[in-house]
Amino acid sequence: MKTYLIAALAGTAIASVAQAQFSETEPNDTRATANGVVGIAPGGTITGVSTASTGTGVDYFRVQTSAAPLGLYRYDMILSGNNGVLHSASLRGTGQTGAAAGAWPLPGGEGTNSATEATLQTGATISGTTSRLNSWYGFGRAGEVYYRVNGTTTTTAGYTATLSRTQITPVQIGSYQPGFISMNWQGQGHSTDTDMWVYDSNFNAIRGYGNDDGNVLGGAAANSLQSYLNRDYLPGIYYIAVTNFNMANSMGSPSDDGFRTGSMNEFADVVMNSSTSTGLNMTFTITDSAGNSLQVANTKAGAFDINWFCFEVVPTPGSAMLLGMGGLVALRRRR
Structure with missing residues (x-):
């Protein structure tokens, strides 16, 4: 297993006045059945139990962050297994049906989402820990991502994913x-x-x-x-x-x-x-x-x-x- 050193982020951490806590409910083993996590703010958490990397043991969440003033923000979701047990996490999306090659602009000159699920980002192991980091950027408009947690037969103790937000200055x-x-x-x-x-x-x-x-x-x-x-x-x-x-x-x-x-x-x-x-x-x-x-x-x-x-x-x-x-x-x- 590769371990990545996660660099410190530039910017100012944003404190939250409403740190909502969300708990997993089954079934949530596909994007279609993903648990809605609406309005999660910095400091908010998602908790659950995942004991497999496929099938009914996988946990999907449709995460919508809380609104903030218009600006540029980095969001970090850190997944920690209870009792130090290692889970894995990823951000999910779709493949792309590509546009025909040609000069731009053309009618229909951009690709479109395909029906095939794709891994957009696999969580990185934070150096010296068993925690996983996933990150994305948003603009204060309550953006959404699909977040998936995988476990193994040994991860029966559960997990906690915690959100943080950092403002970025271009x-x-x-x-x-x-x-x-x-x-x-x-x-x-x-x-x-x-x-x-x-x-x-x-x-x-x-x-x-x-x-x-x-x-x-x-x-x-x-x-x-x-x-x-x-x-x-x-x-x-x-x-x-x-x-x-x-x-x-x-x-x-x-x-x-x-x-x-x-x-x-x-x-x-x-x-x-x-x-x-x-x-x-x-x-x-x-x-x-x-x-x-x-x-x-x-x-x-x-x-x-x-x-x-x-x-x-x-x-x-x-x-x-x-x-x-x-x-x-x-x-x-x-x-």
């Missing part, structure tokens, strides 16, 4: 002119298999504004596991979510993505990463139609991390506003 990477703006992870001095999506000022994922694998159909210099996205932007504020493969939200991959069958979450307002890999270079360059270009040195520090950046599109050229983030991001303006 890194500011400047202002750019309206029109087409490209974001490029190719040729940036690393070989990380990246995944990304752009969100609007209210943290809504924008249809078609994501990329896993760069493709010449979308304007990339080459077909690659590294992301490339070229899209048209009106004035406003935007956010970029950046991580390594696989990142899952409720949006299907656009037709100009080189990989269009990645697993998806079924609910809006949640995004997650499947990978426990750490220390990954995810440097990228953002360039507008006027030639204003900024290279963003960007590292994935912890398991399941998604790094967030904010930029503004304004009618006139602007200067990048550079903010440090504990060595995570170093910015270099170039023309």
